[in-house]
Amino acid sequence: MHKEQTDNNFKERLTQLRESIDNIDNNLLELINKRLEFVQDVGKLKAKEGCQVLDSTRESQIFQRLLELNKGPLNEKVLRHLFTQIMAASRQLQRPSRVTFLGPEATFTHIAAMNHFGHSVEYIPQPSIRDVFNEVEKGTCHYGVVPVENSIEGAVNHTLDLFFESELKICAEKYQPISHDLLCKGGTIHDIQKVYSHPQAFAQCRRWLQKYLPKAALKECGSTALAAQKAAKKQGTAAIASSEAAHMYQLEVVASRIEDAAKNTTRFLIIGKDEIHRTGEDKTSLMFVTSHIPGALYKVLKPIADFGLNMVKLESRPTKHENWSYFFFVDIEAHIEDESMQKTLEEMKKLCLFLKSLGSYPRANEHKGSLI
Numbered sequence: 001m002h003k004e005q006t007d008n009n010f011k012e013r014l015t016q017l018r019e020s021i022d023n024i025d026n027n028l029l030e031l032i033n034k035r036l037e038f039v040q041d042v043g044k045l046k047a048k049e050g051c052q053v054l055d056s057t058r059e060s061q062i063f064q065r066l067l068e069l070n071k072g073p074l075n076e077k078v079l080r081h082l083f084t085q086i087m088a089a090s091r092q093l094q095r096p097s098r099v100t101f102l103g104p105e106a107t108f109t110h111i112a113a114m115n116h117f118g119h120s121v122e123y124i125p126q127p128s129i130r131d132v133f134n135e136v137e138k139g140t141c142h143y144g145v146v147p148v149e150n151s152i153e154g155a156v157n158h159t160l161d162l163f164f165e166s167e168l169k170i171c172a173e174k175y176q177p178i179s180h181d182l183l184c185k186g187g188t189i190h191d192i193q194k195v196y197s198h199p200q201a202f203a204q205c206r207r208w209l210q211k212y213l214p215k216a217a218l219k220e221c222g223s224t225a226l227a228a229q230k231a232a233k234k235q236g237t238a239a240i241a242s243s244e245a246a247h248m249y250q251l252e253v254v255a256s257r258i259e260d261a262a263k264n265t266t267r268f269l270i271i272g273k274d275e276i277h278r279t280g281e282d283k284t285s286l287m288f289v290t291s292h293i294p295g296a297l298y299k300v301l302k303p304i305a306d307f308g309l310n311m312v313k314l315e316s317r318p319t320k321h322e323n324w325s326y327f328f329f330v331d332i333e334a335h336i337e338d339e340s341m342q343k344t345l346e347e348m349k350k351l352c353l354f355l356k357s358l359g360s361y362p363r364a365n366e367h368k369g370s371l372i
């Protein structure tokens, strides 16, 4: 076949396919707008009854249903991303919501928040985890996002401690894969004399730094995003931060994925004032203090096993009121409305000096990586 003929065939076929895509897009647009009209009606109903806008239980059920229905080629990650954005736009239409997070912008907490709530909400950074709690408590923001544990470094103690004083509830959890890049304003790796980052990021990239930048001075900062801001101001300096930070602070990525261990993940909590209903795949977080008697912790945990519940986390923190006395934190795979959980709590309460539930919320899957 002549080249001209092949070109014409290609163009014709491309035009046909694109026409089909345009038709689908027109239908999608119409359907999304129809969906939003129903969403507005739901919003009016909720406003009348004084109900909250975000219904995590319903959203989790929507994801479960769509994932079962999906036959591809759309993959799970992209499906989740698309519907996160559609639902975020829906919530925003019912009532504009404000989400606060441990800032500044482009921290991993910000990335986790955007992956959870989508791009349609207003994001407000805070200088500390305590400020995130305060803003949600005061009601200036509807939800807060804070880190609670990292797969390599362990618990974020400050977050755990703040739950003692706070009446806020955990409304959701989010696992965010953490990947570090080396960012700088320009030039090459050979020009870098100083590297800024958060101590945890340094710890996570130790071997890489020893190999490629053994002579660079390492300067600790309060967050990887702050490190990026600093590196943006001076040539010859770099930051270890997210690729999102590169984009936000106009830096170049000199080396990507420089962390020593793959599968580095941080678990974030979404805190707020909502009570989240049962989905069937839930987690409940509890905080308690045991008495100072032999076997106290063993006895308090025993009902969890007796009622056949799965404990997925146990953490301890000093109470700070009395030396060598501890708060314990446990996560259990159940909802507080479950009968087995109710019975477990009844038994545990009898054996604790203090016990409170930090909330029941849908269990997140650790392997639903980030897309944004």
Ligand SMILES: C=C(O[C@@H]1C=C(C(=O)O)C=C[C@H]1O)C(=O)O
Residues within 6 Å of the ligand: 039, 042, 053, 054, 055, 056, 058, 059, 062, 086, 087, 088, 090, 091, 094
């Ligand atoms: C539309 C609703 O409000 C919100 C938006 C949802 C959606 O877009 O499907 C689902 C749950 C709520 O977080 C609803 O409650 O049904």
